[in-house]
Amino acid sequence: MDNLIGRIHSFESFALVDGPGVRCSVFLHGCALRCKFCHNPDTWTHCDSLTLMTPPELHKKLMRYRPYWKSNGGVTFSGGEPLLQMEFVTETCRLLKKDGIHTCIDTAGQPFRPGDEAWLAKFDALLDVTDLFIVDMKTFSDRAHRELTGHGNANILAMLRYLSEKRKRIWIRHVLVPGVTDDEQELIQMREYIATLHRVRRVEILPYHTMGVGKWEKLGLKYPLEGVPMPTAEEVKRAEILIGAFAGRN
Ligand code: SF4
Numbered sequence: 001m002d003n004l005i006g007r008i009h010s011f012e013s014f015a016l017v018d019g020p021g022v023r024c025s026v027f028l029h030g031c032a033l034r035c036k037f038c039h040n041p042d043t044w045t046h047c048d049s050l051t052l053m054t055p056p057e058l059h060k061k062l063m064r065y066r067p068y069w070k071s072n073g074g075v076t077f078s079g080g081e082p083l084l085q086m087e088f089v090t091e092t093c094r095l096l097k098k099d100g101i102h103t104c105i106d107t108a109g110q111p112f113r114p115g116d117e118a119w120l121a122k123f124d125a126l127l128d129v130t131d132l133f134i135v136d137m138k139t140f141s142d143r144a145h146r147e148l149t150g151h152g153n154a155n156i157l158a159m160l161r162y163l164s165e166k167r168k169r170i171w172i173r174h175v176l177v178p179g180v181t182d183d184e185q186e187l188i189q190m191r192e193y194i195a196t197l198h199r200v201r202r203v204e205i206l207p208y209h210t211m212g213v214g215k216w217e218k219l220g221l222k223y224p225l226e227g228v229p230m231p232t233a234e235e236v237k238r239a240e241i242l243i244g245a246f247a248g249r250n
Contacts, residue, residue, distance in 0.1 A: 004055055005088070008029065009043045011027070018134070020073065021069060021102075026058070026075065026078065028077060031110075042215050042218075074104065075104070082105050090126040102131050102132070105130050106134040108149075133170050135172050138174070138175065160197055167199055168199065172204070173205075174204070176207055176239045191244040201248045201250055203246055208231060
């Protein structure tokens with residue numbers, strides 16, 4: 001497996017919000033979605049800081065941070081979209097699991113291919129070495145998802161169902177954008193769907209922010225949500241109630 005090469009955008013060596021405990025987050029290059037609120041558009045196609053690594057090289061680098069992780073921290077693969085480099089991520093997770101490290105995949109689920117047995121076999125291999133999936137649920141309806149990201153979400157909902165059937169631990173996150181992802185019926189439908197899934201340990205609202213706008217400008221891209229405000233505390237609270245936000249045990 002040493003011939004696997006990962007394309008890595010960047011690292012966060014002391015991440016506090018990318019899963020349980022203190023974590024090292026690995027941001028992988030590439031994503032097929034085009035979320036209007038994306039704060040990492042520099043991971044899409046163009047990347048000034050691309051690092052190429054094999055799984056053993058990445059594993060060795062990550063293990064330097066082990067003293068920070070204590071009993072409940074570990075490594076999170078994010079992006080971009082980590083499932084676009086699934087074999088590389090799987091092999092790195094396999095090495096980490098040999099050392100007893102907690103592993104997490106933060107995904108939007110777009111690459112999931114229900115019905116593709118070869119793809120699912122690779123996904124199953126990833127499941128075997130992953131402790132937690134953080135799934136970004138952007139909208140519930142396919143139409144709204146297309147409007148927001150350029151892609152439908154039937155396969156993403158299918159991935160959640162698959163993870164549930166495999167009894168994998170799941171956290172669900174929803175970015176709240178006023179006037180864009182705060183529709184009452186959408187949030188209620190999400191809550192009802194989530195309630196049908198096993199082992200969902202946490203449901204969170206992430207308030208939309210504009211910290212990535214400079215990256216869009218640097219890439220010469222027009223920011224689609226110009227003028228959209230960040231949600232107020234009251235709007236976040238309302239959405240948390242509608243979606244049924246909670247933080248359970250890991
Ligand atoms: S899935 Fe993540 S990286 Fe991809 S476009 Fe959406 S916010 Fe950006």
